Each structure stands twice: as C-alpha cells, then as structure tokens.
Amino acid sequence: MVSQHPNAQRPDVELIRYVQPNESASAQADCLIAAGFVNTTVTPDGGVVTDFGSAAQAEPFAIAGYTCRVQYPLDPKYTAPLTNAEVMFIYDYFVEELTPCLESEGFSVTAAQSRGKFAETYESGTAWHPYEGVIESTTTNEQWWSINARCPQMPTDFRD
Secondary structure, three states: OOOOOOOOOOOOOOOOOOEOHHHHHHHHHHHHHHOOOOOEEEOOOOOEEEOOOOHHHHHHHHHHHHHHHHHOOEOHHHOOOOOHHHHHHHHHHHHHHHHHHHHHOOOOOOOOOOHHHHHHHOOOOOOOOHHHHHHHHOOOHHHHHHHHHHOOOOOOOOOO
16 A cells, blocks of 8 residues: 555554455455445455546555455464475475366466475475466456366365
8 A cells, every 4th residue: 555655544453353264355345345345346266356436546445455454364374484394285285186186177287396396485486386377278267266166276274
C-alpha cells in the first residue's frame, strides 16, 4: 500500500483472528465486501478478485486490503520458516504425488532437482516446481482452476 499510495493513512487495525490457508481467501473477500467492495469474489484456486470500478477507488481499495490482511492474517504456523524436514516433505510430495498427477493429466514436467539442490534453493524461490510448465500450457482460468483442484500445488495436509 505504501509504495503505491505513499500519502495514504494506514488505519490502526486490530487482529480479529488468525485464519487457516483454506479459509484465507474467503475471509479476505468477506472483509472487502464488508468494506464496500461488493464486486469481490474468490476464485476456485483460492485467489481473491475485486472489480473496484474507477481509478479513484484504488487508494480506498488499498487501505481496505491492508485492513483485511491485518484483521485476518494467516496463522503464524503457516508463515514460519520451513525446517529442512518440511522442505523434504514438499520435495517428496512434488516427486511422488504432484509430478505423476500432472503427467496423468497430459502435462510435461521438467526433471526434478536433486534433493540437496532443492533444499538449497527452496527458500530463495528458485527451486524446481512441477508446475513450471503448467502455467504456460493452460489457456483459460477454468483450465488453471481445474488442474489446481485435481493436482494441488502443495500437499493439502502440510503443517496441519
């Protein structure tokens, strides 16, 4: 918010409650709707989309978004740095479950990095991910949402 609207006043906001990953999008959308941004929807892949109308609404929308993120943040257990065991859990999921799922759906998946290289590059965001080629292969939002539902990008039981 500050980078796009440096003169905007950030309101004092209090935490209402922590949310789980599977409810984060709906909590954010409900909050934005309550703030007056009624054209807000949750996409099937967990995104939040708002049509706030005119450019004059950009700053109020940024303030509302900030407010909602502070009021309904993800539970800290989901934002804490990963342990090496958790990174390896994700690697195993990518190799043993996600890659075969994507391939069974007709997608080509690049070869996995070694476990060591994956662990070394995961925190920087440069590690191998089976979805790398899927983004370019899907042509509609519906295709993207459908493949995400059938082949979740992250293990569904991670950190639960």
